[in-house]
Amino acid sequence: MSHYPGAGPTVYDPMTLPSDDNVNNYTFCVELKGSQWFLQKGKMIAYYGQMDFNGIGHGRLDGLVRTSFHSPLHASDWVVAQGSGKMLLADRAFDVNSYDLEEGNLTIRSGNLLAFQPSLALKQSIVPGFLTLIGTGKFVAASNGPVVFMEPPIRVDPQALVGWADCPSPCHHYDHGYMAGLMGGLRAMTGLGGASGEEHQFEFVGAGTVLLQSTEVLMAEQATGVVPSEPGVPGGYGAPAGQPQQPGVPRLPGQLGDLQRRFGL
Amino acid sequence: MFRLQGSKVLAVDMTGDAVKAKNGSMVAYDGQMAFKKMSGGGEGIRGMVTRRITGEQMTVMEVSGHGTCWFADRASEINLVSLQGDKLYVESSNLLATDAGLRTGTSFTGLRGASQGNGLFTTTVEGHGQAAIMSDGPAVVLRVSRQYPLTVDPGAYIAHQGNLSQSFQSGVTFRTFMGEGGGEAFQIRFEGDGLVYVQPSERNTIAGDV
């Protein structure tokens, strides 16, 4: 075997690649030993070994999908990798990290989730644009910059929120100084004075962990699929993906409607 | 003398020698430097001027002088490759700089280039010396050997060196839940003995994704 000095600090082969761990901050290596992983399409960059990639909907996978996948439209964005070997996952040079859940639950922005083990169940969150993973197993997620873990109580810029674990759902928080008072009234009347850009946050209270990333640059949109149009179901307007909320509904900057639109929901 | 200043800046210490670099990639220098635009002329028919399907050309400059010159390009990660008589194949848009003594040329890459939407010609770098290649995120260097062939997504491929043969592999089918046809995705399979550089990011390709 020839040797290439200076060809970067590390040369990997199937023996030296890690198993279910990061190769570097931006690349994650999954080892398949006859096992399966769910992958978001377009995130596999290279692999050694024998692997099949099948769209969800492939007949043989029906059973698997029934137990692990609960997001109907979203399914077209996912494939199941099975076989044996080592495969590298990455996403537009964003930071990637794996997370282990043990009889737990974690809710994550849909565009940030790259891959997960079928021992976890993937469900749509009742917060539009987010997915919830439940059970025991490993998943891989991307973020712009390393993920920072914070404890509630905390207020978070909607765009910096990656997800949360074990917390009650976030609620909206509006800066009172912006909403009311002389300044607010003046702004509302004249449109002068501008906004600080921080009038609205997601607020988390209670026990749990909040995951943050450093950016207003959101990850690519990833539809979670529509939810049934039923009374009482948030987001259940039955509107096709990509449609903004109904016009005419007054909205503050940064309110969920904008978020939904940004995510093509 | 090439060295990395952090992971995204190439520092070249020069004592009267020269370096070829992507045009416009100089971000700072100290000492005295002279710049020269390189045309394809002295470099063989095509030289480092790379033809792309889009008709776009990458131009190259020669920098010479005494001092340190720093190069960077759109915050790309930089990987140093040292060549000892062997040949490096690199996507032209991923080549940042080479020692002036290295020969650069183009090679026809056929289908892969086409499927990548990235030009039919790949740049080759040959000789003894150092080259700096760029990637979107730090590149992972993967060894290919007889017993371990490697399959790579075309959008994540940036370069390879050694004695490798490449072939196309399709057969990755998507059928969605809804029964829609999902199309096919191409992958490149490398066999032989050498190194492949992949980046943790995918350019848009017309090959489809996995």
Added chain:
Amino acid sequence: MPFREINSKMVEATVMPGQRLFSQRGAMLAYKGEVSFTPNIQGGQGGVMSMIGRRVANEDTPLMTVEGSGSVLFGHGGHHVTVVNLTGDTLFVEADRLLAFEGTLQQGTMFMGSQGGVMGMVRGQISGQGLFTTTLKGHGSVAVMAHGGVFEVPITPQRPVHVDPQAYVAHYGDVRNKLSTALGWRDMVGRGSGEAFQLELSGNGVVFVQASEEKL
């Protein structure tokens, strides 16, 4: 130090009563405690402040004043963040690269051209970065953003440093600046092109250069 680097793209600032910070609009990622974010209309230190503010967002959108008691995470656009601690020096920095800075610092603006004559004025136009550069002076910390992170190049009397104006981030010290052009450079980039000049910095100090020719 009020700014703690959490990772390469995020800083945490501690806010205490009576100590205000200024930050770029929209740069708050999260906060704990009771912290208020007030847009500066005429705020800060008067006219100069509003001028900085205007330049930050390229329009009439000022900086925010951050006050209260708690901690705030700042980051913006996925850009790399570098904290510069000033101990009496003056930092010259393009206003749109300011993520946040301490209220103890004295703000001002300077014509980059005042040292380089007419050429300096040209610089503002050619790099599209305006004629003014913001100055921050005194004792305190500044969080500066850059595309792809920055590296420091020391400037010494024997070794002036030339920087691509697009990649220039900030500098401090006893430094003179002017525009110059290297041998062959103008022929290469073409005359009349904005790229025809480099920022030449000489004297004693440090210049911060980013790993990209992309402005923020």
